[in-house]
Amino acid sequence: MSAAFLAQCRATIGDAQVLTGDDMARFLTDWRGRFTGRALAVLRPADTAEVAALARHCAQHRVPVVPQGGNTGLVLGSVPDASGEAVVLSLARLNRIRNVDPVNDTLTAEAGCLLQQVQQAAADAGRLFPLSLASEGSCTIGGNLSTNAGGTAVLRYGNMRELTLGLEVVTAQGEVWNGLRGLRKDNTGYDLRDLFIGAEGTLGIITAAVLKLFALPAARATALFALGSPRDALALLTVARQRCDASLTGFELFSDVCLQLVAKHFSTLRSPFAGRHPHYVLLEISDAESAAHAAALLESVAGVALERGLVRDAAIAASLSQSTALWALREHISMAQAAEGKNIKHDIALPISRIADFVEQTDAELQRRFVGCRMVIFGHLGDGNLHYNVSAPAGADDDEFLRRQPEVNLVVHDSVHRFGGSISAEHGLGALKRDEIKRYKSGTELDMMMAIKRALDPLNLMNPGKVL
Numbered sequence: 001m002s003a004a005f006l007a008q009c010r011a012t013i014g015d016a017q018v019l020t021g022d023d024m025a026r027f028l029t030d031w032r033g034r035f036t037g038r039a040l041a042v043l044r045p046a047d048t049a050e051v052a053a054l055a056r057h058c059a060q061h062r063v064p065v066v067p068q069g070g071n072t073g074l075v076l077g078s079v080p081d082a083s084g085e086a087v088v089l090s091l092a093r094l095n096r097i098r099n100v101d102p103v104n105d106t107l108t109a110e111a112g113c114l115l116q117q118v119q120q121a122a123a124d125a126g127r128l129f130p131l132s133l134a135s136e137g138s139c140t141i142g143g144n145l146s147t148n149a150g151g152t153a154v155l156r157y158g159n160m161r162e163l164t165l166g167l168e169v170v171t172a173q174g175e176v177w178n179g180l181r182g183l184r185k186d187n188t189g190y191d192l193r194d195l196f197i198g199a200e201g202t203l204g205i206i207t208a209a210v211l212k213l214f215a216l217p218a219a220r221a222t223a224l225f226a227l228g229s230p231r232d233a234l235a236l237l238t239v240a241r242q243r244c245d246a247s248l249t250g251f252e253l254f255s256d257v258c259l260q261l262v263a264k265h266f267s268t269l270r271s272p273f274a275g276r277h278p279h280y281v282l283l284e285i286s287d288a289e290s291a292a293h294a295a296a297l298l299e300s301v302a303g304v305a306l307e308r309g310l311v312r313d314a315a316i317a318a319s320l321s322q323s324t325a326l327w328a329l330r331e332h333i334s335m336a337q338a339a340e341g342k343n344i345k346h347d348i349a350l351p352i353s354r355i356a357d358f359v360e361q362t363d364a365e366l367q368r369r370f371v372g373c374r375m376v377i378f379g380h381l382g383d384g385n386l387h388y389n390v391s392a393p394a395g396a397d398d399d400e401f402l403r404r405q406p407e408v409n410l411v412v413h414d415s416v417h418r419f420g421g422s423i424s425a426e427h428g429l430g431a432l433k434r435d436e437i438k439r440y441k442s443g444t445e446l447d448m449m450m451a452i453k454r455a456l457d458p459l460n461l462m463n464p465g466k467v468l
Contacts, residue, residue: 002040005061009043009087012053017044017093027088030079031072032338038084039066046093048168048176048207054089055205056174064461065089067201069111069143072135074345075430077200077466078143086464091142094207097121105213106165106182111142111206118211127213130157130249134331142206148198150426152330155382156249156286157214159426161197166210169196172203172457182210195452200428201463203456217286220249221294222323223302226277226313231356233281233381235310236301240283243301247294250284251382252330258378261336262329269328272315281311281381282330284323333378334387342398343376343391344408348416349425352384359386362415366390369411370404385425388412409436429467 010018019027019042029036040063045051058065064086068078080086094112101107102125109118115136122129133139133151143149145167150159157163166181169192179193196203227233233253240248256276262269283301287294298316305311317323337343350358363375372393379386390408392401413423417440429437438446446468453460453468 002061005057005063006041008057008061009041009054012057013043013045013050017046018042019044024088027068027071027090028079030076031074035076035079037080038082039080039086039088040084042088042090044090044093048094048170051089051091051094051170051205051207052174052176054087054174055170055172058087058461059173059459062459062461063087064464065201065205066463067091067142067146067205069140069146070114070135070138072139072143073147073430074347074427075424075432077147077428077430077432077463081431081465089205091140091205091207094142098208100125100127100213101182102127102213104182107211107213108180108182108208109141109211110208111140111145113141115139115141115144122213123216125213126216128216129163129211129213131160131163134334141209141211145197145206145209146200147426147428150380150383150385152250152252152380154380154385155251156246161194163212164193164197164209165212167193167196167206168208170205170207172459172462176207177204180208180210195456198428200430200467202453202467203462205462215288217249218289219287219291219294220323221285221287221291221298222317222326223283223298224272224315224326224329225281225283225302225305225311226273227279227281227311228277229356230279230359230381232310233279234352234356235308236281236283236305237352237382239304239308239310240301243304244285244297247285247287247297248283248382249286250282251380252282252378253381253386254280254282254330254333254378255375256280257374257376258333258336259329261340261376262332265336265339266332269325269332271329272326273313275313277312282326284327330378333376337376337389337391340391342402343389344402344405346386346388346390346409346412346416346423347425347427348386348388348412348421348423350384350386350416350419350421352381354419354421355381355384355386358415358419358421359388362388362412365411365415366408370401370408372396373401373408384421413440431466434465434467 094110
């Protein structure tokens with residue numbers, strides 16, 4: 001059966017685009033290098049018509065499909081399992097910007113476009129596509145859509161669901177749904193677009209999208225604040241919102257542990273402060289008026305925060321290079337943590353008002369249960385998303401600590417649930433959290449999700465074993 005199936009695939013997309021054997025290696029291992037699956041083949045279609053034809057072949061031969069973009073995910077959502085029965089369908093060759101409409105403020109991009117490519121195409125048209133991620137040079141629009149990516153500007157612009165107007169999708173049956181409508185109002189039935197965004201390829205294969213564009217800001221202003229606690233950070237957020245309103249674009253929290261790891265592993269990146277502080281907030285304003293207006297807004301925030309004792313120190317960027325240097329401290333946290341060793345990652349969302357209590361109580365419980373563990377806490381405080389990571393105590397064996405990951409996860413996720421949060425904010429569930437989510441979603445919610453899955457993918461061929 002597999003020989004006939006592969007022959008059909010080769011006839012459809014050409015021999016060179018059907019990879020087998022050692023040629024598949026780079027498609028089979030996840031981004032963190034923790035798991036390597038097996039596949040029947042890696043298929044590399046060039047356009048939507050070829051994706052649809054391959055989907056029909058897969059349905060005919062009952063071959064599971066694992067859609068893959070840049071393979072930068074962190075929850076094993078874009079790699080196959082160990083069975084070797086599935087094909088990886090790489091969208092990398094669907095990498096064209098189909099249209100830019102600056103009057104309608106939209107851009108139509110294929111799923112294999114790199115995020116950085118889309119940002120540049122928008123900038124070339126004098127517009128802004130605001131999604132910003134550390135992996136923007138390697139992650140793709142299809143992957144961003146499939147995980148409903150957020151990033152550092154969600155506070156102002158929203159996540160991918162808010163940034164998308166229309167989709168083109170290949171269904172599990174190999175049909176093409178052309179929903180590439182650049183409309184902000186379309187009240188003609190169920191919102192199919194939102195079903196596929198965040199579905200991690202389990203309902204169909206996204207091949208293109210109409211994305212929202214925005215005006216380029218006239219100026220940006222950036223500052224790093226040193227604080228005593230996440231509670232102070234929440235008070236600072238309130239001040240920033242009152243003073244800046246929609247101009248407040250970024251509000252990133254990170255702990256001193258994060259800053260020390262960055263300094264340790266990236267010698268050219270240094271804190272602007274003489275001393276150490278428990279926590280830091282990186283705040284950015286995107287202003288529509290002028291650099292002077294942006295600076296005045298930021299100075300007013302800093303003045304009120306210092307007067308009220310909410311911050312211990314402040315470093316305001318006086319130039320683009322200084323702003324870039326402050327952002328580099330935040331953007332290198334994940335790489336510094338990887339260089340330090342293995343760790344247990346949590347991508348969580350909480351009501352913003354409850355974050356301080358969550359951190360205080362969960363930190364204390366983890367220290368009681370896992371004495372000396374290091375809390376590498378950073379994330380998008382302005383939208384309630386924390387990367388609440390736990391590293392082994394200094395000098396301890398990483399692998400031994402990782403064996404306790406189920407215990408650590410239980411403490412963290414139970415606490416997240418208790419505070420009314422979600423165990424996945426922007427990374428998705430993939431295979432890594434597929435079983436874990438059953439502890440926290442009601443049977444009714446899971447049943448409704450399964451009903452949608454059965455309706456759109458009755459043969460369970462679309463990224464099976466992920467999410468559900």
